[in-house]
Amino acid sequence: MRKLLLLIAGLVLPVAAWAQPFRPPQPIKMDPPVYPFELSQKSIGGQVEVEFVITSAGTTVNHRVLRSTHSGFNAAALEAVRKWTYRPGSNEGRLVNVKVSQRLEFFLEADQVYPFELLLSRVNGQATVDYVVDELGRAWDIRVIEATRPEFGLALSANVTGTNHAPDFDKSETTGVRRKVTRRFVAEGKESPIGPAAQTLLKALRAGGAQFNDKEFSTVVKGAFDETYPFPTGTGVALGTEGWARVEFYLDSKGKCWFPHVLAESHPGLGYMAVQAVQSKNFHPQKLKGAVAIRSQVTIKFSAMTR
Structure with a gap:
């Protein structure tokens, strides 16, 4: 599943226009907006900068x-900002109206996949990649800057590809400004992405000999992988090249997907892209029938295409 994220940049206040001492408004309630359904389905991210007035009563008016x-x-x-409330600003002890601007970023972050064999072996690590975001929020020209293990670089690259990013306001910048992200991979402890619900399964996988209920992929997924996925950028393959990757994964009784991992791939890098695709799918609730989990496999198809 992908996480809905909202980044609310700091208020821009015309402080210089106020006499001192001036106390700026302080937020009380800033609920995030509802992500437009059609844009989320198309994996489109974006930014909106809104100007409004925070009144002496702490409400917001004059939104644009x-x-x-x-x-x-x-x-x-706009609908979200209308509902925000603040402790009003003051000037020389008097409550005042304050005109501000606020930047809101919309993007859906793909769940981070931990390289399976490294997770089983309790190997920690880190990776840094940089990339360019186009006008629709898609990441292109992804480059691994550094990685303590190659698998961490591939996993982070796939995560960046699977995330819909907020594009820059200035579309001309999308062809030249590179973004950078660093991600730590921690197999155990508070920083580990493996929650309590998956710890039992992970313990069984590490111990070996666990009982699994093997099922055909078509019986566990709500939506089939009929689509063909694009090759990751930077592979250098010719336009029209086709590829595939075979992924195995586990499902709990609620249909939550855990520990997808690569069994085989036609080209380097496709495996982690396929793992990311499987991680983002919704699955039917499962009857385990005494097993630790359901185990299934799927083959994902890829094609080298233009944007």
Whole structure:
């Protein structure tokens, strides 16, 4: 499953216009906006900058969009800002109205996949990649800058590809400005992405000899992988090249997917892209019938295509 994230940048206040001492407004309630369904289905991210006035009563009025990367986000951003409340600002002890601007970023972050064999072996690590985001929030030209193990670099690259990012306001920047992200991979402890629900399964996998209920993929998934996925950027393959990757994964009784891992791949890097695709799918609740988990496999198809 992908996580819905909202980044709310700091308030921009015209402080210089106020006499001192000036105390700026402080947020009380800033609920995130509803992500527009059609844009989330198309994996489109965006930014909206909204100008509004925080009144002396702590409410917001006079809302307007200053700029936006996609007009489809405007209504959601404005509706959210209208409901925000603040401790009002003051000037020389008197409550005052304050005009501000606020930037809201919409993006859906793909769940981070931990390289399976390294997780089983309790290997920690780190990777850094950089990339360019286009006008639709898609990541391109992803490069691994450093990785303590190659698998961590591949996993992070697949995660960046599977995330829909917030594009820059200035579309001309999307062809030149590179973004960078560093991710730590921690197999155990508080920083580990493996929650209590998966610890029993992970313990069984590490111990070996666990009983699994093997099922055909078509019986466990809500939506089939009929689509063909694009090759990851930077592979250098010719346009029209086709490829595939075979992934094995485990499901708990609620249909939650755990520990997808690569069995085979036609080209380097496709395996982790397939793992990321499986991780993002919804599955039917499962009857374990005494087994630790359901085990299944799927083959994902890829094609080298233009944007």
